[in-house]
Amino acid sequence: MGTEGARALLERAGRLTLQTGNLLNWGCGRKKCPVTPSEEVRDCIQKTLTEWSSKISQDQNQETLEVLECSVAQAIEKINPEERDELKVSAKLFIVGSNSSSIRDAVDLACSALGVAQLDSVIIAPPPVEDGTNLSLEYLQPYWKELENLVQNNKIVAIGTSDLDKTHLEQLYLWAQVKPSSNQVNLASCCVMPPDLTAFAKEFDIQLLTHNDPKELLCEASFQEVLQESIQNVKAKKWIPLWLLRYSVIVKSRGIIKSKGYIVQAKRNAS
Secondary structure (H helix, E strand, O other): OHHHHHHHHHHHOOEEEEEOOOHHHHOOOOOOOOOOHHHHHHHHHHHHHHHHHOOOOHHHHOOOOOEEEEEOHHHOOOOOHHHHHHEEEEEEEEEOOOOOOHHHHHHHHHHHHHOOOOEEEEEEEOOOOOOOOOOOHHHHHHHHHHHHHHHHOOOEEEEEEEOOOHHHHHHHHHHOOOOOOEEEEEOOOOOOOOHHHHHHHHHOOOEEEEEOOOOOOOOHHHHHHHHHHHOOOOOHHHEEEEEEEEEEEEEOOOOEEEEEEEEEEEEEOOO
16 A cells, blocks of 8 residues: 555645654664754655555555654654653754644643653744844744743743844843743854853853754755655645654763654645
8 A cells, every 4th residue: 555545644634743753763864974954854754754654554544534643653662651750851842834832732742752741841943034024022922932831831841942142032031931941052153152142141040052953944845845755646735844843862860862853743735
């Protein structure tokens, strides 16, 4: 049945949730090294789609699911409850083509996938502002309010930001009820941490982290391309990615990564 069955399921579903599972379990992303974050995401999505579609049976082909779950069973790895206290579960959430209400869905799915009640930290990367528009506190507020609600509901312990300069970080800090515990800085855009940002972060106990993620880790066109490459003749242009969550599970005492993976959600435009 293979890709034909997968294509039929995709044509009937309204949403697609893709989980790569633990990349360390099945060598996803090891093809070439080093890879850029965007290349890794594309590679992992493609391998997951290909593996999943190859296992679609005739019985599954007849199903109509509003939310279609795409995953590779052998790669899914839940955390042993007895080991939970020894592990730190962190995530970075990239909002692609959706609004702030998707944040809860992403966190709930991550918790479910890993078998945990809460995530230790979540860093938010809101969608890039449109050309000619400046980033503002008003733009960030809806996303931060959703994160604050999740902290208050014990779904997240600590929340952080990405790519904020000193001015925007200070504005967010002064406004927020739940203060940002960290701010990621892209070293591709600045080789040295800005002194004013460093001073502010030190004064208010905000951890400055570095990253090399592009502004758009997974854009709409890229997602549609990898969908088309993985499943022949699928109507890829109808599928719009909503968000992408990258998680890592780290052994606290040793600082090594025990698990790493991606969760992606997309919706199908009916028109």
